[in-house]
Amino acid sequence: MSPPRVRTLIVGAGIAGMGAGYELLARQENDFLLLEAGPRPGGVIATEAADGFVFEAGPDSWLGMKRSLTQLCRELGLGDEITASQDRARQTLILRNRRLLPLPPGWQLLAPARFGPIAATRLLSWRTKLRIAAEFFSRGEPQPPADESVAAFLGRLYGEEAVEYLAAPLLAGVYGGEPEELSLDAIAPRMRAMKREGSLGRALWRNRRQAAPAAPLFSTLRPGLQRLVDELARRIGPGRLRTRARVEQLRPSAAGWEAVLAGGERLQSERLILALPAWAAAELLRSFDTALAAELSAIPYGSAMILSLGYFQSPPLPPGFGALLPRREGKRMLACSFSHRKFPGRAPAGGALLRLFYGGRRDPAVLELDDAAVRELGLRELREILGPLPGPDRMRISRQPRAMAQYTPEHRRRRERIGTLRRRWPGLGLAGNAYQGIGIPDCLESGRAAARELAMPGESVAPLLEDPAGISPG
Numbered sequence: 001m002s003p004p005r006v007r008t009l010i011v012g013a014g015i016a017g018m019g020a021g022y023e024l025l026a027r028q029e030n031d032f033l034l035l036e037a038g039p040r041p042g043g044v045i046a047t048e049a050a051d052g053f054v055f056e057a058g059p060d061s062w063l064g065m066k067r068s069l070t071q072l073c074r075e076l077g078l079g080d081e082i083t084a085s086q087d088r089a090r091q092t093l094i095l096r097n098r099r100l101l102p103l104p105p106g107w108q109l110l111a112p113a114r115f116g117p118i119a120a121t122r123l124l125s126w127r128t129k130l131r132i133a134a135e136f137f138s139r140g141e142p143q144p145p146a147d148e149s150v151a152a153f154l155g156r157l158y159g160e161e162a163v164e165y166l167a168a169p170l171l172a173g174v175y176g177g178e179p180e181e182l183s184l185d186a187i188a189p190r191m192r193a194m195k196r197e198g199s200l201g202r203a204l205w206r207n208r209r210q211a212a213p214a215a216p217l218f219s220t221l222r223p224g225l226q227r228l229v230d231e232l233a234r235r236i237g238p239g240r241l242r243t244r245a246r247v248e249q250l251r252p253s254a255a256g257w258e259a260v261l262a263g264g265e266r267l268q269s270e271r272l273i274l275a276l277p278a279w280a281a282a283e284l285l286r287s288f289d290t291a292l293a294a295e296l297s298a299i300p301y302g303s304a305m306i307l308s309l310g311y312f313q314s315p316p317l318p319p320g321f322g323a324l325l326p327r328r329e330g331k332r333m334l335a336c337s338f339s340h341r342k343f344p345g346r347a348p349a350g351g352a353l354l355r356l357f358y359g360g361r362r363d364p365a366v367l368e369l370d371d372a373a374v375r376e377l378g379l380r381e382l383r384e385i386l387g388p389l390p391g392p393d394r395m396r397i398s399r400q401p402r403a404m405a406q407y408t409p410e411h412r413r414r415r416e417r418i419g420t421l422r423r424r425w426p427g428l429g430l431a432g433n434a435y436q437g438i439g440i441p442d443c444l445e446s447g448r449a450a451a452r453e454l455a456m457p458g459e460s461v462a463p464l465l466e467d468p469a470g471i472s473p474g
């Protein structure tokens with residue numbers, strides 16, 4: 001007897017796979033099945049509400065300027081639950097010599113749009129300040145290299161200290177990545193073009209009003225991001241979404257594709273969307289396309305661990321949304337968000353919710369610590385930074401191994417090669433955070449684009465890195 005058959009099989013029910021399912025529904029292509037290895041859909045997105053705290057195991061928000069997701073939430077009837085970050089309280093602190101100092105206002109991820117705050121900051125030496133000032137009066141670089149690492153670009157412009165105390169902590173807090181590895185074009189796609197024309201600082205200064213977002217910096221949903229996953233799952237329906245269904249093998253078949261699930265069940269489909277981390281997609285493709293599998297598995301991934309500490313009564317905290325810890329300062333912690341300041345309703349009235357971010361490319365081994373050791377590490381490092389602090393009233397730990405794709409300077413060319421190799425297999429789509437952005441809106445859109453392309457072959461998918469892979473610190 002031939003195995004059961006569906007038109008489209010989607011493997012992986014993270015936000016990318018759910019986006020693919022939602023797009024098929026919107027196109028009334030209802031004959032699909034979404035298979036998820038874990039016990040619940042959502043992938044790294046998971047919220048637990050308990051005792052007045054909203055614990056997010058993975059992401060806690062999306063960039064407000066990514067309006068596509070805000071729009072989708074409205075389309076899904078979640079408009080009333082969209083919650084904006086409390087930007088008036090916004091300030092990011094950076095640790096230097098055991099003191100928390102504000103990120104100079106006007107610093108835009110990798111470069112300053114104003115020199116005044118740079119001159120005034122105690123975060124940088126005069127030598128670096130002078131280099132930054134000189135850049136404001138510098139000429140363009142007529143022929144910068146094709147793409148390069150953030151560290152190479154910024155090191156050339158501003159020197160090593162700006163990399164260590166500004167770029168590196170921001171990139172670790174946002175991408176779990178290192179400036180020596182991450183691609184400038186992926187992180188800040190317009191910067192190389194700006195520098196070609198003249199001074200980067202002057203260009204950012206001229207654009208600063210345009211850059212000032214009308215949207216809040218970050219958005220989330222009042223009950224947590226799980227709400228988005230739950231609503232997508234409800235619309236897709238239990239008949240089309242199967243959890244605890246790990247695909248263990250794949251092969252091309254006369255019908256198109258055959259998948260073998262853990263336990264031996266077989267399924268056939270005409271089309272296949274792999275909405276998986278690139279390394280997981282590689283494992284499934286390796287038996288029949290070693291070249292594609294090799295390209296996919298060459299995309300590096302960072303790991304993440306979030307330690308959430310809930311207090312019914314807030315301990316004394318410095319102002320702002322939280323702190324970033326430069327690697328030179330010798331802490332394992334990459335960042336700490338004061339979630340209850342970032343969004344309303346994250347902790348009971350008068351309470352606090354601190355989210356400590358560990359791991360990244362630098363320290364995947366931290367995920368191997370047991371819960372008691374993680375608690376001990378988190379509290380010790382927090383006390384070193386913030387001073388005396390009681391133990392938390394509530395605590396959650398989540399570990400996300402190999403969860404965040406890292407876009408290196410090779411990424412653009414690699415993605416093109418992956419696109420060419422993938423198109424040799426009609427009916428195969430790839431989606432997830434390895435391709436066109438690692439933030440939730442980009443991943444969701446990658447799933448939708450893959451479904452669109454398979455539904456209407458020839459329709460082009462979103463271009464590579466049209467937007468930076470923006471996600472929020474901690």
Ligand SMILES: Cc1cc2nc3c(=O)[nH]c(=O)nc-3n(C[C@H](O)[C@H](O)[C@H](O)COP(=O)(O)OP(=O)(O)OC[C@H]3O[C@@H](n4cnc5c(N)ncnc54)[C@H](O)[C@@H]3O)c2cc1C
Nearest residue numbers: 012014015016037043044059060247304432433439440471
């Ligand atoms: C700690 C952390 C914090 C983040 N913070 C933010 C943030 O604040 N804002 C933001 O925009 N982005 C953030 N991101 C990034 C963003 O959340 C992710 O890039 C995005 O959610 C990834 O979605 P995905 O569907 O591509 O992958 P995943 O969420 O990894 O989903 C893949 C799914 O595939 C399943 N799967 C794997 N193998 C198989 C198999 N063989 N068969 C069946 N199923 C399989 C997995 O179980 C998983 O559910 C964060 C990421 C992390 C890890």
